[in-house]
Amino acid sequence: MSTIEQDVAAVLDTLRSGWLTMGPQTQAFEAAFAERLGAPHAVAVSSGTAALQLAVLGAGAGPGDEVLIAGLAAADTVAAVGRSGAAAVACELEPDAPWGPDLADVARRISGPVRAIVVAHPYGAPVALGELRSLCDAHAIPLIEDCTEALGAEGVGRTGDLACFSLADDRQLSVGEGGVVTARGEQPASTVRALRSHAMTSVTWDRHRGHAESYDVLGIGFNFRLDEPRAALARSRLARLDDVVAVRRRAARDYAERLRAAGVLAPWPQALIDRASPLAFPVLLADAGARAAAETRLEAAARPTTRPRAALAGGQLTSASELAARLVSLPIPADEESAERIGAAVEALVGPSAA
Amino acid sequence: MRAATATSTEPGVPLFDLRLEAEDLEAVATALRAGSLAMGARTAAFERAFAAQLGCAHAVALSSATAALHLAYLAAGVGPGDEVVVPAYTFVATANAALYCGATPVFAEVVGEHDLGIDPAAVERALTSRTKAVAAVHFGGYAAAVDVLAELCATRGIALIEDAAHTPSATLGGRKLGTFGLAGAFSFFSNKVLSVGEGGLLATDSDEVAALARSLRSPAAGAGLNYRLDEPRAALLGSRLPRLEDDIARRRELVLEYRRRLAGLDGVTLPYRDEDVATSSCYVMPIMLARPEGRPELRRFLSARGIQTSILYPAIHEFTAYRERFPGVSLPRTEAAARAELTIPLFPHMTAAQQDRVVAALEEGLAQ
Numbered sequence: 001m002s003t004i005e006q007d008v009a010a011v012l013d014t015l016r017s018g019w020l021t022m023g024p025q026t027q028a029f030e031a032a033f034a035e036r037l038g039a040p041h042a043v044a045v046s047s048g049t050a051a052l053q054l055a056v057l058g059a060g061a062g063p064g065d066e067v068l069i070a071g072l073a074a075a076d077t078v079a080a081v082g083r084s085g086a087a088a089v090a091c092e093l094e095p096d097a098p099w100g101p102d103l104a105d106v107a108r109r110i111s112g113p114v115r116a117i118v119v120a121h122p123y124g125a126p127v128a129l130g131e132l133r134s135l136c137d138a139h140a141i142p143l144i145e146d147c148t149e150a151l152g153a154e155g156v157g158r159t160g161d162l163a164c165f166s167l168a169d170d171r172q173l174s175v176g177e178g179g180v181v182t183a184r185g186e187q188p189a190s191t192v193r194a195l196r197s198h199a200m201t202s203v204t205w206d207r208h209r210g211h212a213e214s215y216d217v218l219g220i221g222f223n224f225r226l227d228e229p230r231a232a233l234a235r236s237r238l239a240r241l242d243d244v245v246a247v248r249r250r251a252a253r254d255y256a257e258r259l260r261a262a263g264v265l266a267p268w269p270q271a272l273i274d275r276a277s278p279l280a281f282p283v284l285l286a287d288a289g290a291r292a293a294a295e296t297r298l299e300a301a302a303r304p305t306t307r308p309r310a311a312l313a314g315g316q317l318t319s320a321s322e323l324a325a326r327l328v329s330l331p332i333p334a335d336e337e338s339a340e341r342i343g344a345a346v347e348a349l350v351g352p353s354a355a
Numbered sequence: 356m357r358a359a360t361a362t363s364t365e366p367g368v369p370l371f372d373l374r375l376e377a378e379d380l381e382a383v384a385t386a387l388r389a390g391s392l393a394m395g396a397r398t399a400a401f402e403r404a405f406a407a408q409l410g411c412a413h414a415v416a417l418s419s420a421t422a423a424l425h426l427a428y429l430a431a432g433v434g435p436g437d438e439v440v441v442p443a444y445t446f447v448a449t450a451n452a453a454l455y456c457g458a459t460p461v462f463a464e465v466v467g468e469h470d471l472g473i474d475p476a477a478v479e480r481a482l483t484s485r486t487k488a489v490a491a492v493h494f495g496g497y498a499a500a501v502d503v504l505a506e507l508c509a510t511r512g513i514a515l516i517e518d519a520a521h522t523p524s525a526t527l528g529g530r531k532l533g534t535f536g537l538a539g540a541f542s543f544f545s546n547k548v549l550s551v552g553e554g555g556l557l558a559t560d561s562d563e564v565a566a567l568a569r570s571l572r573s574p575a576a577g578a579g580l581n582y583r584l585d586e587p588r589a590a591l592l593g594s595r596l597p598r599l600e601d602d603i604a605r606r607r608e609l610v611l612e613y614r615r616r617l618a619g620l621d622g623v624t625l626p627y628r629d630e631d632v633a634t635s636s637c638y639v640m641p642i643m644l645a646r647p648e649g650r651p652e653l654r655r656f657l658s659a660r661g662i663q664t665s666i667l668y669p670a671i672h673e674f675t676a677y678r679e680r681f682p683g684v685s686l687p688r689t690e691a692a693a694r695a696e697l698t699i700p701l702f703p704h705m706t707a708a709q710q711d712r713v714v715a716a717l718e719e720g721l722a723q
Contacts, residue, residue: 008384011587015380018373020545020552046418046553047581049574079579169393169585176392176585177418198421198447199676214666217447217674220454223421227545227552229383229587 003240010236011229022197025231030180032235033165037157039182041189044231045196048148048166050224051179052080052118054195055162058181058188059142061086061115068109070101070132072122072320077146081118089114093319097267097282098125100132102319107135116142119160121150123329124172124248124279125272129159142188148179152245152277162188167230172244172277172334173237175230195221244334245277251332251342252278258346259283280329283349288325294349295328301348367661368709371546372702379594386590398589402556404596408524409531411539411558413565416589417572420520420542420555422582424452424490426571427538427557430564431488431514433458438485439516442473443671444689445492449518450671458487460681462672464688465494468643469626471692472499475507482511491536492518495667496548496636497627498527501535508536516540519558521638523549524599533558538568543592548606548636549599551588605703606637609710613640613699616714622646622721639667640701642717647694654697656720662713665698 001009014025026044034042045051061067063085069078070091081088092105099122106117117136121127129145136143145160147153151172157163167178183189194200199221202214226234237244252273259266267284268276285291330349333341386397398416406414417423433439435457441449443462450460464477471494478489489508491499501517508515515536522532523541533539538561543554557568572582610632614625622645627635644650654664670693671677672684700713 004388008387011383011387012380015375015383015591018375020373020550047574047583049579049581053579075577076574076579079574079577081579083579168581169391174392176587177581177583198451200447214669216669217671217676219676220451222451222455223419223448223553225419225553227588229552233387233587 007233007236010232014229014232017228019228021227022225023228025228025235026226029231029235029238032238033180034182036238036241037163037182039157039163039184041183041186043181043183043189043192043196044226044234045179045181045192046224046226047177048164048168048179049076049080050196050222051148051164051166051181052077052144052146053083054192054224055144055164055181055188056081056084056086056116056118057195058162058183058192059116059144060188064113065115066111066113068106068114068117070106070117070119071127072099072323073118073120073146074122074149077118077120077148086115087113090320093323095319097269098122098127098272099323100127103131103135106132110135110139110141114139114141116144118144118146120146120148121153121156123276123282124150124153125268125276126150126153126156133159149279150277152241154275156277157182161185162192167234171279172248173234173241175226175233175237178226178230178234194219196224197221198223247334247338248278248332249273249276251338252276252281254339254342255281255330255346258342259349262346262350264346264350278332280332282327282329284323285326285328291326291328293351297348297351298328298330298345301344367663368700368705368713369702370663370665370698370700372704373545373550374704375591375595376598379591382590382594383587386587389586392586394583394589395586397586397593398584401589401593401596404593405541405556406558408596408599409533409539409558411531411534412560412562413558415557415559415565415568415572416584416592417555417557417568418582418584419553420518420540420544421448421452422572422580423538423540423542423555423557424448424516424518425455426568426582427516427540427564428452428456428458428488429571430559430561430567431516431537433487436485437487438483439488439490440478440481440486441490442492442689443673443684443686444471444494444668444692445518445671446520446668447671447674449490449492450677461486462681462684462686462689464686465692466500467688468624468692468695470497471495471626471641472497473504474688475500475503478504479507482513486511486513488514488516488537490516490518492520493522493525493532495626495641496521496525496638497631498522498525498532498634501532502527505535520544520547522636523547524603525636526634534560537561538564543588548603548638549592549595551592551595554584554588554592602703603636606701607632607635609701609705610635610637610640612710613701613714617642617717620718620721623717637701639698641667642697642699643692643695644697645695647691650694650697653720656723657716660712660716662716663700666693666696667698668696669693
């Protein structure tokens with residue numbers, strides 16, 4: 001059976017079962033995902049955005065608190081953190097890819113109201129977290145890994161107290177819309193699990209099986225549930241994640257070679273590509289003008305670049321805003337026949353003068 | 356529902372059962388094989404079809420009815436410090452969505468055990484200078500008094516939001532429920548009349564409300580929300596929608612049969628009237644027990660005979676999270692209804708034999 005037909009069979013079997021939400025498929029996917037990530041707990045949710053909001057709440061942060069954004073984060077991440085009611089506070093970046101946090105700056109910003117630190121793995125490249133972990137431990141502050149761009153990258157999601165993943169359509173593992181939160185501790189996991197479904201003390205599946213007479217509501221939660229067909233699809237695709245990552249790494253290596261040949265600075269070193277799960281291929285241009293011109297050419301070639309980076313409120317950032325002004329990201333084709341598309345993207349990026 | 360928990364030897368009668376057709380499965384398979392699963396042509400086609408059956412200008416597909424309520428309140432201008440008048444006899448999302456906006460839910464009474472809709476007189480008493488919206492829930496598929504509420508809200512310059520989670524196609528005075536206010540919030544949760552798993556929709560005649568909902572459902576709006584549906588779910592909904600009226604017609608037959616057979620039964624009253632069934636979407640079959648204190652025992656009795664039941668709804672103001680935040684709320688009619696209600700099995704392909712078993716078990720259980 002072809003891979004897509006395996007996916008179709010998994011989804012259709014679930015539809016035929018007649019049970020469409022929060023049941024055995026979701027449990028099986030969560031167990032498989034937790035095992036893959038080496039995490040004690042995995043909670044399937046409706047999106048990566050929801051995963052980030054729930055993870056921040058699961059870490060115990062909320063209104064009146066601050067959450068440090070360490071490293072290069074997407075604007076979406078900052079907005080999702082803000083949904084928790086906590087204020088997102090940006091930290092300066094390391095100057096080189098993968099643009100992890102400037103640890104000295106993070107340390108300076110740790111103060112009373114800081115209740116969690118969120119660190120991203122931008123574009124799917126893993127950021128080294130050993131020192132940040134030590135810093136968090138020294139201050140007893142939970143570390144949340146934003147892996148919404150990095151499912152499948154080496155080591156990601158294994159250092160933080162919580163980690164967030166996206167199963168959106170352009171991701172390494174797509175179910176349309178979906179996400180996952182993994183957690184090391186029982187307490188944050190149970191908070192995330194409760195808030196995903198309106199903080200109800202029992203879910204429909206328990207009541208269906210006669211395990212619960214009625215329910216109480218213990219907090220103010222949400223409907224951030226994944227449903228059974230998407231869970232079945234996610235489990236089917238999780239089994240092939242390594243193959244997907246291998247294809248994406250080949251595409252990234254292809255980009256790096258072609259860009260080097262065209263005289264363009266490709267910030268990801270080979271060793272980083274070998275550990276990444278590339279979602280997009282970042283390229284650093286000389287200045288904002290060069291970036292704008294390149295983006296125009298890419299748009300015209302129907303190669304839209306990925307979403308904006310680090311558009312943080314308050315203009316707090318220096319290194320991130322400088323970096324974001326010069327960064328474009330090229331799409332990573334997710335299939336084997338990507339050479340032509342990579343070539344076209346590079347051509348559009350470089351422009352007619354260099355062609 | 357293959358995993359029913361009957362302790363009898365016969366297969367159980369589930370509260371709800373979903374049966375999809377081959378064409379539904381094919382529609383989903385086709386959407387999966389298309390590659391890109393993100394909201395696209397199938398979602399747009401379903402939105403057009405749903406708006407057409409409802410007779411409204413815009414339908415915006417969303418991840419849940421909770422999302423639809425959140426966006427509807429935001430569209431009504433609900434923000435920190437504001438109040439939203441809601442019933443307590445509803446799923447907790449109706450009130451939670453007000454909290455998402457930073458607003459305070461203010462609870463108003465239902466009409467009574469015979470009509471579980473919000474009482475317009477109680478709504479009027481609950482209005483203050485801070486009220487930005489009123490939410491009416493069409494419980495079980497039966498219309499709340501949204502004609503009266505629409506007038507009241509218009510007079511006071513307040514938005515009416517319909518929680519139409521139970522009514523994908525039901526009417527009041529010939530007009531579809533979900534089209535009386537600024538916006539209607541619909542649910543496609545797995546046990547709903549039109550179900551997909553997780554899904555919802557906001558319906559509105561307002562171009563501005565629709566534009567806001569379309570923008571805010573995507574994280575690109577910068578609000579930290581992802582309330583999008585996706586193509587496989589839109590494909591399933593699009594495939595099922597043409598059969599919606601047939602499904603509801605069958606639900607109405609079953610409800611009328613229940614009503615004929617339960618009308619004279621001691622210890623039970625039936626909310627709503629026989630003539631209301633023809634315009635209801637008949638989401639569930641609620642009965643009200645004369646002896647609420649006997650409800651747990653009756654449910655165990657029915658469960659032992661393989662009859663699955665539920666309670667719609669525990670009252671919101673009695674939940675721990677709400678008692679902590681909003682202590683001292685007293686709603687005697689709502690509380691009485693919430694203690695007396697029992698939901699018995701109802702689904703379109705329910706057989707006469709299954710219905711016989713439910714009625715017989717109820718008769719026996721109530722006689723004890």
